[in-house]
Amino acid sequence: MRRRPLGYIIFILFLGAMIGTTIGELIALLLPQGVVEQFFLRSAIFGFEPFTINLGVFVFTFGFSFKLNVIGIIGIALAAYILRWYRSEKHY
Numbered sequence: 001m002r003r004r005p006l007g008y009i010i011f012i013l014f015l016g017a018m019i020g021t022t023i024g025e026l027i028a029l030l031l032p033q034g035v036v037e038q039f040f041l042r043s044a045i046f047g048f049e050p051f052t053i054n055l056g057v058f059v060f061t062f063g064f065s066f067k068l069n070v071i072g073i074i075g076i077a078l079a080a081y082i083l084r085w086y087r088s089e090k091h092y
Contacts, residue, residue: 004083012083013076020075021068043069 021043028040050063 009083012079016075016077016079017066017068017072018075020078021072023075024069024071027071040069040071043067043072 024040024043028037031037031040045065045067047065048063050061053060053062
């Protein structure tokens, strides 16, 4: 089996988190108000606040935040499982 580059693995896991979090948000919108909705809406936000670097001619603003909910974690686990068992041999 061929080793996959680290960037590819990170991309697949990030994609799993994005898809899972989006699905969790959609499920939460469809559910009636209550404990189950709160379970799907509860999320953790990681990152740092935007900050600005002023170089006179150029002004850069950097910031990053990552919002992850329960379904996002399941999406990461599912992406890791698929990545582990999916063989990138020749597919026709």
